[in-house]
Amino acid sequence: MFSRQQLVSQIHKKKSFLCIGLDTDPEKIPAFLNNFPNPVMEFNRRVIDATHDLCIAYKPNTAFYESYGAKGWQNLIDTCNYIPDDVFKIADAKRGDLGNTGEMYAKAFFNKASSGMEFDAVTVAPYMGADSVIPFLAYQNKWVILLALTSNQSHQDFQLSETENGALYEQVLQKSQTWGTTEQLMYVVGATRGEAFLTIRKQVPDHFLLVPGVGAQGGSMEEVCKYGMNESCGLIINASRSVIYASNGRDFAEAARAEALSIQVEMEKQLVKYRFLE
Amino acid sequence: MFSRQQLVSQIHKKKSFLCIGLDTDPEKIPAFLNNFPNPVMEFNRRVIDATHDLCIAYKPNTAFYESYGAKGWQNLIDTCNYIPDDVFKIADAKRGDLGNTGEMYAKAFFNKASSGMEFDAVTVAPYMGADSVIPFLAYQNKWVILLALTSNQSHQDFQLSETENGALYEQVLQKSQTWGTTEQLMYVVGATRGEAFLTIRKQVPDHFLLVPGVGAQGGSMEEVCKYGMNESCGLIINASRSVIYASNGRDFAEAARAEALSIQVEMEKQLVKYRFLE
Numbered sequence: 001m002f003s004r005q006q007l008v009s010q011i012h013k014k015k016s017f018l019c020i021g022l023d024t025d026p027e028k029i030p031a032f033l034n035n036f037p038n039p040v041m042e043f044n045r046r047v048i049d050a051t052h053d054l055c056i057a058y059k060p061n062t063a064f065y066e067s068y069g070a071k072g073w074q075n076l077i078d079t080c081n082y083i084p085d086d087v088f089k090i091a092d093a094k095r096g097d098l099g100n101t102g103e104m105y106a107k108a109f110f111n112k113a114s115s116g117m118e119f120d121a122v123t124v125a126p127y128m129g130a131d132s133v134i135p136f137l138a139y140q141n142k143w144v145i146l147l148a149l150t151s152n153q154s155h156q157d158f159q160l161s162e163t164e165n166g167a168l169y170e171q172v173l174q175k176s177q178t179w180g181t182t183e184q185l186m187y188v189v190g191a192t193r194g195e196a197f198l199t200i201r202k203q204v205p206d207h208f209l210l211v212p213g214v215g216a217q218g219g220s221m222e223e224v225c226k227y228g229m230n231e232s233c234g235l236i237i238n239a240s241r242s243v244i245y246a247s248n249g250r251d252f253a254e255a256a257r258a259e260a261l262s263i264q265v266e267m268e269k270q271l272v273k274y275r276f277l278e
Numbered sequence: 279m280f281s282r283q284q285l286v287s288q289i290h291k292k293k294s295f296l297c298i299g300l301d302t303d304p305e306k307i308p309a310f311l312n313n314f315p316n317p318v319m320e321f322n323r324r325v326i327d328a329t330h331d332l333c334i335a336y337k338p339n340t341a342f343y344e345s346y347g348a349k350g351w352q353n354l355i356d357t358c359n360y361i362p363d364d365v366f367k368i369a370d371a372k373r374g375d376l377g378n379t380g381e382m383y384a385k386a387f388f389n390k391a392s393s394g395m396e397f398d399a400v401t402v403a404p405y406m407g408a409d410s411v412i413p414f415l416a417y418q419n420k421w422v423i424l425l426a427l428t429s430n431q432s433h434q435d436f437q438l439s440e441t442e443n444g445a446l447y448e449q450v451l452q453k454s455q456t457w458g459t460t461e462q463l464m465y466v467v468g469a470t471r472g473e474a475f476l477t478i479r480k481q482v483p484d485h486f487l488l489v490p491g492v493g494a495q496g497g498s499m500e501e502v503c504k505y506g507m508n509e510s511c512g513l514i515i516n517a518s519r520s521v522i523y524a525s526n527g528r529d530f531a532e533a534a535r536a537e538a539l540s541i542q543v544e545m546e547k548q549l550v551k552y553r554f555l556e
Binding site (some may be wrong): 023025061063064066067068069070071072073074077094095096097098099100101102104105107108111114115116117125126127128129130131132147150151152153154155156157158159161162163164165168171172175 | 301303339341342344345346347348349350351352355372373374375376377378379380382383385386389392393394395403404405406407408409410425428429430431432433434435436437439440441442443446449450453
């Protein structure tokens with residue numbers, strides 16, 4: 001349960017709109033962790049302990065967990081359950097399937113009694129249309145974060161295709177607004193095309209946007225804030241590798257904290273600049 | 279490992295191009311199975327035992343497994359491993375994510391040493407473009423089955439959007455052909471729009487098509503074959519609920535077999551009619 005109001009109040013409180021991507025790859029974590037019974041969980045717990053006062057969301061990408069079988073899936077569940085309740089939990093799953101199957105995906109991420117975990121939001125791919133989004137919206141105070149304009153190079157392949165209603169991603173923004181409210185729907189918009197936020201904010205002035213691609217992928221936080229911030233902040237900027245792999249040594253958690261802190265400081269400046277904070 | 283040649287030879291041998299969707303919902307299986315230690319696996323094993331000589335593929339939809347946590351995920355793994363090696367194994371996962379994350383998804387479904395299971399194919403959503411497909415194609419004799427025109431009602435929302443190169447799904451067919459060969463790529467094309475196969479076969483004359491929506495969703499096998507069959511058969515027609523839930527009693531496996539048999543008989547007729555079989 002995480003309402004829009006709670007999200008905004010966390011941003012106020014922490015002076016941050018940082019989401020940390022928990023894309024934990026057992027082959028990339030510090031080697032000394034392999035002496036622990038569960039290296040991935042040891043890593044995730046220490047990163048969460050070290051950063052949860054600086055970020056407002058965590059976003060484990062499910063691919064990194066399911067690639068290690070049932071044990072990996074259990075790690076996803078345990079990670080979700082370890083995240084403190086005042087931090088927004090996003091399952092970056094990019095799911096999407098029709099009616100009855102969509103309901104099963106919603107159950108997987110939102111119904112703890114069945115699946116063992118309860119995220120606040122899940123990322124969904126729009127290709128199959130309304131059917132694949134609506135099952136998630138049946139849950140109260142839960143969110144769908146719909147892929148609109150992603151940060152990868154090949155977003156050009158289809159997302160920028162011109163249709164009778166603008167580029168495909170614009171059509172996604174337009175059409176999907178009728179499926180749910182600004183209390184249920186967010187959009188993924190990559191930071192790599194800062195100027196695109198101008199167009200996007202014309203179509204979705206009030207929605208929250210989840211923004212990957214600042215840092216490692218070359219997006220500029222300043223530009224994203226300039227064109228993308230709204231009265232409720234309206235932005236959740238994600239950083240994954242730059243934070244969690246800030247150091248490969250025994251100090252990885254402190255290094256993650258230092259990196260998260262430097263992002264938070266920059267975010268606070270932007271929040272003041274655009275008068276979200278006084 | 280399942281080459282195109284092997285697939286064609288299985289169709290020849292079994293006189294069938296049936297795929298059975300293992301969308302096993304613990305709430306829908308016969309109640310007496312709840313007396314077994316693992317009702318879902320008991321159900322899947324009996325269905326597979328009763329039908330594997332009549333179908334050329336099985337397709338568990340991952341949503342039905344992940345909605346039951348790590349135990350559900352283990353059932354997906356065990357189901358994959360239980361399917362005989364001469365049957366094509368499709369993970370209906372509708373995944374799709376950029377570069378390094380895409381690699382993790384490929385590992386999840388194709389790399390048994392890491393994930394405990396090895397499917398022959400995985401369904402992928404095209405919205406994020408080439409980046410999200412290519413990591414799967416790095417595996418030899420493995421397949422990506424890309425969503426093109428799905429069988430759900432709301433495929434209209436985006437898949438039929440007119441772009442500068444025809445409808446979006448046509449653009450997906452065109453563009454993705456440059457990413458891999460007919461030995462690596464198939465497409466999902468719903469049976470609910472039989473006449474669409476005419477257009478589709480102009481663009482992808484040689485590719486295999488995975489076709490959901492015959493039966494329960496109202497598609498006609500005759501029409502699909504008329505417009506969609508090619509020299510290699512080129513079709514894998516899926517049936518899920520109509521087969522696996524053919525009976526809700528103790529005879530469910532025999533009933534599943536009877537239903538699969540009646541589909542196989544119809545398929546054999548079509549294979550003769552279109553001269554794939556003599």
